[in-house]
Amino acid sequence: xxxxxxxxxxxxxxxxxxxxxxxxxxxxxxxxxxxxxxxxxxxxxxxxxxxxxxxxxxxxxxxxxxxxxxxxxxxxxxxxxxxxxxxxxxxxxxxxxxxxxxxxxxxxxxxxxxxxxxxxxxxxxxxxxxxxxxxxxxxxxxxxxxxxxxxxxxxxxxxxxxxxxxxxxxxxxxxxxxxxxxxxxxxxxxxxxxxxxxxxxxxxxxxxxxxxxxxxxxxxxxxxxxxxxxxxxxxxxxxxxxxxxxxxxxxxxxxxxxxxxxxxxxxxxxxxxxxxxxxxxxxxxxxxxxxxxxxxxxxxxxxxxxxxxxxxxxxxxxxxxxxxxxxxxxxxxxxx
Amino acid sequence: xxxxxxxxxxxxxxxxxxxxxxxxxxxxxxxxxxxxxxxxxxxxxxxxxxxxxxxxxxxxxxxxxxxxxxxxxxxxxxxxxxxxxxxxxxxxxxxxxxxxxxxxxxxxxxxxxxxxxxxxxxxxxxxxxxxxxxxxxxxxxxxxxxxxxxxxxxxxxxxxxxxxxxxxxxxxxxxxxxxxxxxxxxxxxxxxxxxxxxxxxxxxxxxxxxxxxxxxxxxxxxxxxxxxxxxxxxxxxxxxxxxxxxxxxxxxxxxxxxxxxxxxxxxxxxxxxxxxxxxxxxxxxxxxxxxxxxxxxxxxxxxxxxxxxxxxxxxxxxxxxxxxxxxxxxxxxxxxxxxxxxxxxxxxxxxxxxxxxxxxxxxxxxxxxxxxxxxxxxxxxxxxxxxxxxxxxxxxxxxxxxxxxxxxxxxxxxxxxxxxxxxxxxxxxxxxxxxxxxxxxxxxxxxxxxxxxxxxxxxx
Numbered sequence: 001x002x003x004x005x006x007x008x009x010x011x012x013x014x015x016x017x018x019x020x021x022x023x024x025x026x027x028x029x030x031x032x033x034x035x036x037x038x039x040x041x042x043x044x045x046x047x048x049x050x051x052x053x054x055x056x057x058x059x060x061x062x063x064x065x066x067x068x069x070x071x072x073x074x075x076x077x078x079x080x081x082x083x084x085x086x087x088x089x090x091x092x093x094x095x096x097x098x099x100x101x102x103x104x105x106x107x108x109x110x111x112x113x114x115x116x117x118x119x120x121x122x123x124x125x126x127x128x129x130x131x132x133x134x135x136x137x138x139x140x141x142x143x144x145x146x147x148x149x150x151x152x153x154x155x156x157x158x159x160x161x162x163x164x165x166x167x168x169x170x171x172x173x174x175x176x177x178x179x180x181x182x183x184x185x186x187x188x189x190x191x192x193x194x195x196x197x198x199x200x201x202x203x204x205x206x207x208x209x210x211x212x213x214x215x216x217x218x219x220x221x222x223x224x225x226x227x228x229x230x231x232x233x234x235x236x237x238x239x240x241x242x243x244x245x246x247x248x249x250x251x252x253x254x255x256x257x258x259x260x261x262x263x264x265x266x267x268x269x270x271x272x273x274x275x276x277x278x279x280x281x282x283x284x285x286x287x288x289x290x291x292x293x294x295x296x297x298x299x300x301x302x303x304x305x306x307x308x309x310x311x312x313x314x315x316x317x318x319x320x321x322x323x324x325x326x327x328x329x330x331x332x333x334x335x336x
Numbered sequence: 337x338x339x340x341x342x343x344x345x346x347x348x349x350x351x352x353x354x355x356x357x358x359x360x361x362x363x364x365x366x367x368x369x370x371x372x373x374x375x376x377x378x379x380x381x382x383x384x385x386x387x388x389x390x391x392x393x394x395x396x397x398x399x400x401x402x403x404x405x406x407x408x409x410x411x412x413x414x415x416x417x418x419x420x421x422x423x424x425x426x427x428x429x430x431x432x433x434x435x436x437x438x439x440x441x442x443x444x445x446x447x448x449x450x451x452x453x454x455x456x457x458x459x460x461x462x463x464x465x466x467x468x469x470x471x472x473x474x475x476x477x478x479x480x481x482x483x484x485x486x487x488x489x490x491x492x493x494x495x496x497x498x499x500x501x502x503x504x505x506x507x508x509x510x511x512x513x514x515x516x517x518x519x520x521x522x523x524x525x526x527x528x529x530x531x532x533x534x535x536x537x538x539x540x541x542x543x544x545x546x547x548x549x550x551x552x553x554x555x556x557x558x559x560x561x562x563x564x565x566x567x568x569x570x571x572x573x574x575x576x577x578x579x580x581x582x583x584x585x586x587x588x589x590x591x592x593x594x595x596x597x598x599x600x601x602x603x604x605x606x607x608x609x610x611x612x613x614x615x616x617x618x619x620x621x622x623x624x625x626x627x628x629x630x631x632x633x634x635x636x637x638x639x640x641x642x643x644x645x646x647x648x649x650x651x652x653x654x655x656x657x658x659x660x661x662x663x664x665x666x667x668x669x670x671x672x673x674x675x676x677x678x679x680x681x682x683x684x685x686x687x688x689x690x691x692x693x694x695x696x697x698x699x700x701x702x703x704x705x706x707x708x709x710x711x712x713x714x715x716x717x718x719x720x721x722x723x724x725x726x727x728x729x730x731x732x733x734x735x736x737x738x739x740x741x742x743x744x745x746x747x748x749x750x751x752x753x754x755x756x757x758x759x760x761x762x763x764x765x766x767x768x769x770x771x772x773x774x775x776x777x778x779x780x781x782x783x784x785x786x787x788x789x790x791x792x793x794x795x796x
Contacts, residue, residue: 029455031443033436035397036414048408052456078409080457083507118509147351148604149557150552157555182352184602188557191546196555225590225602233546267586282411318596321703322589325625 009041012049019063025049026056044074055084060091069102076106082115086122099123100131104138111142117151121158132163140172147176148185157192175256181217187226191233209233215251223261228268239275248272249283256286263316266308268289270326273305287311305330352603358603362729363595366716382715382767384745385723389738391724392426393418396735397433409453412444412466416473417739423473423783424742424773434474441467442482449487449494459491460505465517468524469782472790479791489527492518500535511552512543516565519572520780523691524787526794528572537575540566544579547586558587560600560613567620568779574690576624585704588617592705597713597728607727608718609737611710611744612781613700618705619747619778622696625704691779691791695756707748711766714741714748743781746773757784 014020027049030037051071054064068085071078089099103120110116120138124131136159144154160166170193176186194206208311211234217227231251235242242248249272255265269283279287284304291307292314309327313320347359370381399417409416415437422429429437443455444467450459451467468488471479495502495518502514515536523529542554544568549558550566567584570576591598591614598610718725718741724733725741749757749765749772757775765772777787 012438029443031436031439031455033432033439035433035437035440036404036411036412036418037399038408039399039402040405040408041402044402044405056456068734075405075408077406077729078453078457079460079505080409080452083458083505114504114509121508147652148601150557154553154556157553161555179353180350182350182603184604187543192555229547229602231589236546318592318594318706318709319589321706322585325704 020050022052023053026052047071051081060088064088072106076110076113076116079115082119096123096126111149112151115237117155129163132159132165135159136165147183153185166199169193171185177224179219182224182226184226187230191230210234211245211247215247218251222255222265225264228264243272243275253283253286255267266312270305270308302330355605359728360594363717366729370716379768384771385721386425388723389425393421411454412441412451416466417735419470419473421739421742424746426774437474437497438479438482450491458505458597461495461502461514461517462504465521468521472524472782473786474739475786475789480790485525485527488525492522492532496686500539510715511564511691512540512550512562515540516569519569523572524780524790533573534617535576536573537570540570541578548583557601560591560610560722562612563769564617567617571620572690572779588614595710595713608714608725609740611714612740612747615705615710615744616778619751622704623694703751707751708766711745711748714745715767743776746776749773750775
């Protein structure tokens with residue numbers, strides 16, 4: 001690639017190549033006193049001058065493809081170059097498996113780039129469901145280096161929905177979470193799979209086992225926010241079912257009894273109380289035992305919710321303002 | 337309270353834990369050093385190094401080294417990051433440089449409408465947003481009249497998708513950024529109409545995740561940048577109440593971590609740029625908030641803003657903060673969020689007023705997030721004395737982080753102000769009061785007085 005130092009020394013001016021002999025380079029129209037003026041190196045300027053020339057005449061030819069390859073190697077974020085490249089590829093009816101190799105090489109330099117992933121999606125869409133396996137493998141390789149690459153996750157979700165390949169996806173989530181249970185992207189992917197996979201029968205069909213899975217992760221590490229949000233998400237828009245799953249307050253209670261890392265357990269109980277949850281005496285006692293001197297007496301459930309806000313305001317000072325605000329809107333919300 | 341980092345990384349740690357441990361160690365070291373300084377030196381290290389920032393920014397606006405080719409398709413963004421930063425610092429451009437900026441940006445305007453990443457590049461929604469915000473920030477009729485609004489409108493219509501979303505450019509990606517940049521531009525230029533707003537709310541709504549935040553596309557992970565873009569878009573089209581705002585608030589306040597800065601996603605590392613994306617989201621929510629606040633709010637609540645003992649400057653402020661709490665205004669009926677609903681998109685009069693109505697809303701809850709400690713993170717961990725701001729200790733400065741750290745700082749400083757442009761009380765500004773930046777319009781992230789000037793200009 002021309003972007004590496006070694007190749008740069010070996011740069012051959014495009015003007016000296018026979019295939020570009022009849023192309024008149026088109027300089028950038030930067031005006032007499034440009035701002036944010038980048039001190040372009042000669043090889044970049046020359047490449048872009050040739051690109052502009054071929055692009056302005058919309059020449060859909062092999063040498064146009066070559067010039068986009070060069071331009072992308074210098075700056076893979078130039079969306080105009082990528083868009084022109086797609087037009088050239090279509091006109092030439094090019095073999096798009098080569099394009100997969102090309103994007104994989106570009107990804108080695110910078111895997112966080114909108115244009116690269118958008119292009120890859122375009123290519124994979126053209127190749128159809130045969131491409132599913134390679135796409136899943138490609139993203140897997142990316143996650144090996146950065147398991148939270150946002151673009152790669154979006155791509156993987158698109159592949160699953162557009163091209164298929166759901167068979168091992170839940171296992172893959174399990175594997176990633178075993179490696180790093182704090183990987184929120186993997187939790188998000190798990191949610192995506194259990195809600196969208198055509199093989200699992202939808203969220204309701206798997207909810208029971210998913211609640212167990214999330215609670216197990218909570219038991220292992222109660223300060224890990226991801227399984228708490230996942231657990232809540234399993235009951236999205238179904239507050240009655242959420243209120244009636246006794247495993248949730250039980251999980252909270254276990255955390256409270258340990259008297260440490262109970263921020264999310266309290267927050268979850270607060271959410272339940274605001275929806276009308278009636279706590280048993282054991283839960284009330286566990287909350288009461290965490291009270292600070294300024295928490296006040298605990299009588300009604302509404303007092304209990306207030307007490308939780310007070311404890312959280314104390315134990316979670318970064319969000320003291322938030323817990324004060326939550327406390328201030330309790331009476332209305334808790335009178336369910 | 338989160339556990340403090342253990343003295344050494346353990347082989348049992350996951351990648352997330354190890355990375356987090358290293359950042360906490362670096363940030364902890366900085367706060368510890370700060371705590372040990374005598375008061376005068378503490379005050380100095382909290383100062384915004386105005387002159388250094390201005391020099392760094394102004395030099396960048398003129399010329400950039402070869403390594404910037406990676407941003408050769410983002411030059412209007414470079415203009416915006418720099419010009420907006422200078423505006424926040426209250427530093428005007430000299431007339432010649434201003435002319436050069438206007439001339440350069442007009443060369444990025446596509447003959448058929450919209451602006452590209454450089455002269456001759458395809459028009460792109462994000463760079464169109466950057467150009468419009470830059471030209472508004474420069475202000476004046478030469479700058480504002482250089483925008484061909486009819487053609488921008490045509491470009492926006494061409495990018496509009498039947499699903500309600502927008503494409504970034506011809507053949508480009510469809511996501512929440514595209515919605516925000518399109519709607520923000522349209523709103524600023526007073527060309528937002530029913531056709532542009534149609535079904536945008538449905539698309540954004542489909543991107544709110546089970547976590548509460550908003551993702552770039554349906555199914556993706558909740559993310560600070562997209563959350564700001566999604567919420568701001570919904571406010572601009574008068575449909576914010578369609579979102580689950582309670583869950584959104586709960587998600588965003590949990591993104592502020594022990595380092596005092598914000599992370600972009602759950603269990604990711606702190607990054608100064610989210611001071612704006614997440615802090616700005618909080619600032620927007622504070623204006624929407626009267627929903628669900630009971631009449632007796634604030635009664636008998638002890639607000640103990642106690643924070644890590646190493647953060648001495650902020651803990652000194654906690655008492656004053658309590659004073660504010662008791663003085664905080666009761667729910668103001670005029671601030672009640674107007675329920676727009678899906679049908680409101682058919683009323684373009686509403687759309688035109690969304691900006692102004694929103695600005696006039698008073699924040700009634702104080703700050704939802706920890707605006708004081710966030711200022712500490714920005715000033716002590718992101719700021720570089722030689723000029724510029726960075727993601728986190730160990731990273732280098734850049735114009736993007738300089739822009740969004742300063743924008744986040746401005747959000748914090750005015751977070752408790754009743755009106756967008758009323759000067760904050762001294763204790764709301766961490767460091768010396770001359771750290772005070774110019775206020776911004778929180779939906780567009782442009783300096784407020786310039787927004788108002790443009791608003792009048794384009795109303796004609």
